[in-house]
Amino acid sequence: MKIMFKYMNFSLGFLTFENNDTYVYNSNIEEEQKAKKATFGILDYSLYNSNNIKSKKIFKDFLQFLNQSSREDIVKYCNIKADDNDFQKLLKMANKNLSLGAYSLSII
């Protein structure tokens, strides 16, 4: 399962979770450039030009969503469980196309 990270209609890149312990992010470089141009580079986004970058910790850009995963209405709407890991929480949010202002998650 992949999680698409979007800014407005621009699909900036996607996140996967390898072996249940490593986050991997790949940019959609063409879309990133379009978003960058449309926003004159002000986009709050730190994952430009990512090519299979890996991390044991979740990337900063997804934290804004994770921080909201305990909000009561989001827990209820996305069916987030207490024992879900961070990637599962993000997947459930993406499954509901959750938006955070102009940013949103979706499943691909």
Next chain:
Amino acid sequence: MNRIDLTGKISRHPQILDARGARPKFWFTFLDQSISSKQEEWLFKNTNKALYVDNTTQTFEDVGEVIFSKICRKLGIDCVDYKLAQYQDNDGLRYGVICKDYNPEQFSEFSGHAILEIYTNFMHDNFKGFFHSNENTLFNYKRSFNCIMLQHDKEKTDIRVNVTNVFRLLSKMMILDYICCQSDRNFYNISFLLDRNTQELKMVPLFDNGNIFSWNFRESVINHQNIVLSKEPTIERFKELYQSKSLALGVKTPVSYREHENPTKANSLKYKDLPANIVEDELSDLIIEDKELQEFLKQCEHIPQYIDEAFTEFQEEYGENYNLLRNQSSLISKIKQQYLLTLVKEKIQKMEREDENNV
């Protein structure tokens, strides 16, 4: 209780939730187009953490949102217009506020954090990786606006910002935040829109103001402040209260303490001991340099009166009377406005003395 009852009167947006902020919220449109057209989107925001009405967690944040927007209107400050509302869904009754979407044209929106990153990145890229903190200060905003204009002039980018105007709006907001003890003006509660027709960056109306005068705290906290300040309405007494409850009475701006790696999260440990004089110094320095801000501060002398009027309007609209909040906020706003004015006067006198000595 005359809250606007949304039950059975609205159509909820297909992408129901908005995940911004700590409070549950959702988008909707009114079914009855005589109230609002189909195109107009509205946001319902719970004003306490619990989804459903629960007397143990209820605060006065909803009153805060409505009263602050009324004060702003009287001062000529652009603020989101909030109204008290309630909504019954299958699981219970929700109390909150509603407001119209401030970005109906779907312009690109940037948080204060995104704007502050411009200067941080500029310094990093042009000065050999130099790290400049993106702290939520007025001067950091000004630096970022100047960077935008530098790119506009040198690299011929289309985006532009009227630095003087936007900076002045931000300064007025922070003066008002200081006087009203708005304790949650973090860099996600300041926002900007890029008008695609003019390519100009504009500040959005003030939003998320429910935490004024510690109305997000228990009634007993507010009552204690009211008793202490009624007996002795002085800045000294206020500062004693501030020492024990800086989270309630403080202004997170212009110094916002956020975790660097996770800026959407407040670092409450660091914030605990936020000294008030940093804010007061920065504000008074700004005010002495700008006549319009001096006029605005004088106009803020009327805030206790505006609070009184706002509560009277509130009572007429919603049938709810909050004498405790009315008294406590009038006392605090008067003390803080007068103190800031005194600081400004002292600084101006000091400057005049220095000028005379130089002559």
